[in-house]
Amino acid sequence: MHIDIDKDVCIGAGQCALAAPNVFTQDDDGFSMLLPSSENGTEDPMTREASRACPVGAITLSEK
Template sequence: MRIDIDKDVCIGAGQCALAAPKVFTQDDDGLSELLPEAEPGPMVGEAARACPVQAITVS
């Protein structure tokens, strides 16, 4: 599974971190980023769908 976050699109809403806290966090600027020890699971798709600007793609 590949997870990409478009930092140019991300607005820092934090919905991904709420939906999948073991995969996503927010950096010092409030933008989404993957946790280094992230273990993608079924909630990753939910996190991508929850993003209000669709900055996350899962393939």
């Protein structure tokens, strides 16, 4: 699955990093970013939950 994070929409709530800590982290400003191991997609089952948990819908998932 491919993951896109809209940096213009992200508010840095951190729900993605809490839901899927093996996929998401936060940058120095607190905004969402992918861990290097997930930049080319992931099969982590918590990724969908992290997308749903985003309060502003900044995370978009698509199948490869």
